[in-house]
Amino acid sequence: MDRDLWSGLAVFAAIVEAGSFARAATRLGLSASALSHAMRTLEAKLGTRLLDRTTRSLAPTQAGADLLLSLRPAMAAVDDALGALDSTRARPTGRVRVNAHRPAAMHVVLPRLPGFAAAYPDVAVELVVDDGLVDIVAGRFDCGVRHEGEVQRDMISVRISDAVPLAFVAAPAYLAARAPPEAPDDLGRHCCLCYRYTSSGTIHVWEFAKDEHRFARTVPGSFVTNDVDLxxxxxxxxxxxxxxxxxxxxxQIESGALVEVLCGWAPVLPPNQLYYPSRRQPTAAFRAFVEALRI
Incomplete structure (x- = not known):
């Protein structure tokens, strides 16, 4: 195969995956102008436009989307071949791309990265925060992190955290003007801060657990966001x-900035799972990363 053509196809896939020339250039270690030149050369060789570009958006044309769909199995095969080669090295090297929801990224993955970096200095980790449900294969991620029960089928999964307790909280200043809620029925008299799921656009329905009884209820939302830190x-x-x-x-609870309310009613979320495609040959770097997160 024409090496320039193969290189151009790889650049095309990277641009679509990244969603912009600038982000793709950063990932590939090239300039945006070099990527733009590569795309012009590729489209000229193929005789068709592969990308629709404006100053604010970028998307594959229908021809580009069809080509990318055909390319992905071949690219996965190349990744597998490189993974098999990498496994023969004495010292893991390369990059691991991870897609995780924010709480897991902050409180499960990030705390283990210093130890991992010290043990494997030649392995770079790219941690992408995304609270929606994503196709990690289409996004060319090595793995994803979601709660148990949210993991896609036909994936290999590894437990990386214990079950995650929830907490109902409010600021002392908010509670100074009203009686704190002691049961779910009391929330009708309160302002509730709600989360909107990025993928589905739906509002999170609050769950409550008391002894063996667990139920869900829609609460009056006075503020809605798609970011848990916000x-x-x-x-x-x-x-x-x-x-x-x-x-x-x-x-925040320890400092007094927030106070727990509805004590005894908070449910527990399932453990976090790291998951990855069962058909992909893992690299030595990825195997080391999985073992560093496994509990």
Whole structure:
């Protein structure tokens, strides 16, 4: 195969995956102008336009989308071949791309990276925060991190955290003006801070657990966001009651910036799982990363 053509196809796939020339250039270690030149050369050789570009957006044309769909199995095969070669090296090297929801990225993955970096200095980790459900194969991620039960089928999964308790919290300043809620029925008299899922666009329905009884209920949302850190900060700013993973608010509870309410009603989320395609040959770097996160 024409080496320039293969190189251009790889650049095309990287641009679509990254969503922009600038981000693709950063990942590939090239200039945006070099990528633009490569795309012009590729489109000229193929005699068809592969990308629709404006100053604000980028998307593959229908011909480009069809080509990319055909290319992905071949690129996966190349990744597998390189993974097999990498496994023969004495010292893992390369890059591991991870897609994780924010609480897991901050409180599960990030705390283990210093030890991993010290043990494997030649392995770079790219941690992409995404609270939606994503296709890690199409996004060319090595793995994803989601709660147990959210993992895609036909994936290999590894447990990387214990179950995650939730907490209902509010700021002392907010509670100074009203009686704190003691049961779910009390929330009708309160301002609630709600989370909107990025992928589906739906609002998170709050769950409650008492003894063996567990149920869900829609709460009156006075503030809605798609970012758990912003929701925590909104709670600290006395905007209302929030339901958040306990690790996200431990520090604020300890400092007194937030107070737990509805004590005894908070449910527990399933453990976090690291997952990856069963058909892909893992590199030595990726195997080391998995073992560093496994519990």
């Amino acid at each position: 929701m925590r900060d909104a709670a600290v700013s006395a905007l209302g009651v929030a339901c958040l993973p306990r690790p996200c608010v431990d520090r």
